[in-house]
Amino acid sequence: MSQPNSSIDTFKSGARIVQELAQLNRTRLFLAFGAMIIGGFFDGVSILIVLVILGGAQQVDDGQYNVFHDGGEIFGYALPEISISLNLALVMFLGLLAFTIVIMRFRATQLNLLLFGFANTQRLALFSALSQASWQDIQSRRDSDIEHALTGEIDRITGCAYSVLNFIQAAIFASIYILFGLAISWQMMVSLILVSALLWLGMTPFLRRSARLGQTLQENRGQQYQLISTFLARLKQARVSNTEQQHLSEFREAADNHTSVSQSFARLTATAHGMFQFGIAVAVILFLIVSLQILQRPIPEVVVLLVVALRVALRVQVLQGSAQSFLAERPAWRHIQDLTKRFEKSVAAAPTVKEPVPEIGNCLELKDVSFSYEENETSAISDVTLKIEKDKITALIGPSGSGKSTLVDLMLGLLEPKNGEIRLDGLQMQPEMFASWRDQIAYVGQEATLINGTIRDNLCAYVSEPPDEDAIADALWLANAEDFVMDLNLGLDEPVGERGALLSGGQRQRVAIAAAMLSFRPVLILDEATSALDWESQQVILNGLSHLTNAGTTILLVAHRPSVVLSADNVYVLDNGRIRESGALSDIMEDKDGYLARMIQSEVKS
Ligand SMILES: Nc1ncnc2c1ncn2[C@@H]1O[C@H](COP(=O)(O)OP(=O)(O)OP(=O)(O)O)[C@@H](O)[C@H]1O
Ligand SMILES: [Mg+2]
The missing domain is CATH 1.20.1560.10 (ABC transporter type 1, transmembrane domain)
Structure with missing residues (x-):
């Protein structure tokens, strides 16, 4: 300049x-x-x-x-x-x-x-x-x-x-x-x-x-x-x-x-x-x-x-x-x-006050939400209406670039909708409420970036008090990370290197998921957090998520792989920033020519 x-x-x-x-x-x-x-x-x-x-x-x-x-x-x-x-x-x-x-x-x-x-x-x-x-x-x-x-x-x-x-x-x-x-x-x-x-x-x-x-x-x-x-x-x-x-x-x-x-x-x-x-x-x-x-x-x-x-x-x-x-x-x-x-x-x-919001009691709703990154640019999200229900697994699925991460960022309050509204149990969310809303959320993003410390340091990254050993063992089990951590020379005290470079991509993701679970927050958002995992590891984690919903955790699962949605209670299919299909998996799958049915068929073929 x-x-x-x-x-x-x-x-x-x-x-x-x-x-x-x-x-x-x-x-x-x-x-x-x-x-x-x-x-x-x-x-x-x-x-x-x-x-x-x-x-x-x-x-x-x-x-x-x-x-x-x-x-x-x-x-x-x-x-x-x-x-x-x-x-x-x-x-x-x-x-x-x-x-x-x-x-x-x-x-x-x-x-x-x-x-x-x-x-x-x-x-x-x-x-x-x-x-x-x-x-x-x-x-x-x-x-x-x-x-x-x-x-x-x-x-x-x-x-x-x-x-x-x-x-x-x-x-x-x-x-x-x-x-x-x-x-x-x-x-x-x-x-x-x-x-x-x-x-x-x-x-x-x-x-x-x-x-x-x-x-x-x-x-x-x-x-x-x-x-x-x-x-x-x-x-x-x-x-x-x-x-x-x-x-x-x-x-x-x-x-x-x-x-x-x-x-x-x-x-x-x-x-x-x-x-x-x-x-x-x-x-x-x-x-x-x-x-x-x-x-x-x-x-x-x-x-x-x-x-x-x-x-x-x-x-x-x-x-x-x-x-x-x-x-x-x-x-x-x-x-x-x-x-x-x-x-x-x-x-x-940005809002200077942090207005508290009650813990999710029923659902988070998006109503006719639209968003574009630049003025006058085509919308990354158009008229999206969806509902994340408490203690359920909601899956958001769609091809790469369809707007999934953008939608998550809108729900997190990191981006502000150009139109539409976001409601928590009917309460219209204002900008100053999102910080308090985020306190309820454990989030694992697309790139599981770890801190340069040990596995244990990473597991404790979001909690002020170190969790007890049983809680750590449970989280590792739910995230299907137990075996690989125990096989490491130093176990939980094994260094993970800068940004977790000493672990494989899938291992990094599992440590990040376990850390999110250990924060015991009522809402868990996983944005392609299992993308680097093999099918079997992914299924073990998805089963683990069902345990969490039983224990009172609301989950949003974002994926482009259709098999991920099999364990979901509700599914939203996003394409080009718009919701194409939504509802319970069984209902959506009834339409054999539907978007999701075709995606699943092509995944099975490949
Ligand atoms: N920071 C940004 N600035 C401008 N455009 C962006 C930005 N981030 C994303 N986009 C655009 O918004 C659209 C949706 O991107 P988004 O990351 O939400 O897709 P996605 O569904 O999460 O894709 P993937 O499965 O590859 O993660 C894309 O067209 C992308 O190019
Ligand atoms: Mg994304």
Whole structure:
């Protein structure tokens, strides 16, 4: 997304970052920035000062040296005469160095806390907005885009905030030196300010280009992130179809592109830096010519002014460098801000109160419900009327893409119907009631994604109190997972790997079903949750579900395999977003040319 890059806009973003840093932790900002300012006075303190001390040393006795300064005057002010022993001078230097080190350490730690705190707050805000945003909004974003914002961009946000602080520190120091210089010779200082302003103006095209390259680098990184995430998800597919090279060449192209943009950025930075240094050298030479030969100022005054001028120039160079890196890093900060704002918008539109609804007593009904993912797009669901009866198994069946998962998402309140209504025991469901309704539901989706822990961790994922061993054994038995879990080396304590990668697809599904059963919620929704299972395992689970309905669980079973519906009390056949047939299985099957009858026949044949 291209963003405005005007100076006003740059200034506004900088001010916004400072404001956010202050809101985050005013004291820490004060400490970190205070340490930057104090540290700035000690920037030049190094071992090289020993040479300066030695320069003023003279032997006063056998083996005894003193450091002298014979006073004199500057601009009419008398300087004090100094004569101290060399040893004392060296000890004083060590004290100064130690103090500088303490200040620099303090500055580094405070800055780190401040900047990482800032980046983490940004990421947490995004994470939190994401966790509460509307499901439709989340679905419409690329996963890799969000992953990139939450992980890959952290260093760039800290870099961005650091550049702002560095800029302000340099501006303050430049102002201090300018004021000091004005007191010595206002004419010379005004000339120096003019030269600095000219140098800055000369740098403006570089800054603009930095902003553009920063944006391109940002887009390149996002593209690489997307390629990596697609490649990892499709690795097996790529290996089997021998198309790894295709992924590789795509990635190579993106990486080469990134290198070339980075190279342009490095070239730009080095050129800007070099030109700036050259400009300063020219300015210094002009300064010497004008002050010594034209204005005929005394050498000590010129030396002091030169020192001041060089300090100012150094700071202006920092100003230019930090502005350039700020513009290069800002897109990362903006990306996170844009995503957060976008998700927060849907959070703001979501109901703020959670209105309780009574536990299902009779049925959940959908009446003439329609839904489409995009405005003016063909409906994914059209005029659907159905009933999920308490303590019964309701099956929703239909071919792939017929709208089954969409319908489930509508019943869960993750999507909002465009038309029609959803009623729980006659009570018309309002948006603020769905959170409470979901408390009653255990849901297993199409992809049984497990958490990276043990089987037991996964079984306890939805309960606050760990269930007792008998309950676990019952759930594993009902989900037909008992045998395979007992065969694992560590049984319930066997790790399942990232997203359950160490288990087979069917094993993952059975663990997910057992976990849902262990949550003891009154409604169980299984969306293609047995799709990876063999026919026999599936039948064992379906028998288990009958046990659950006897014990007071209402079940919605979603499948595209007709054999799944054999155990259902009520069946709805969905096709192209519309209910084609509905009723008890035996009634529907009476029509031998009916939709379901034909589906079952074709499944038997295959
Ligand atoms: N996030 C989305 N944005 C836009 N369209 C979508 C989205 N999710 C699903 N669709 C569309 O809605 C229709 C119904 O999809 P849905 O996932 O509900 O089908 P399904 O019956 O569950 O299919 P399957 O058996 O393959 O899981 C499809 O045409 C699909 O392309
Ligand atoms: Mg589906």
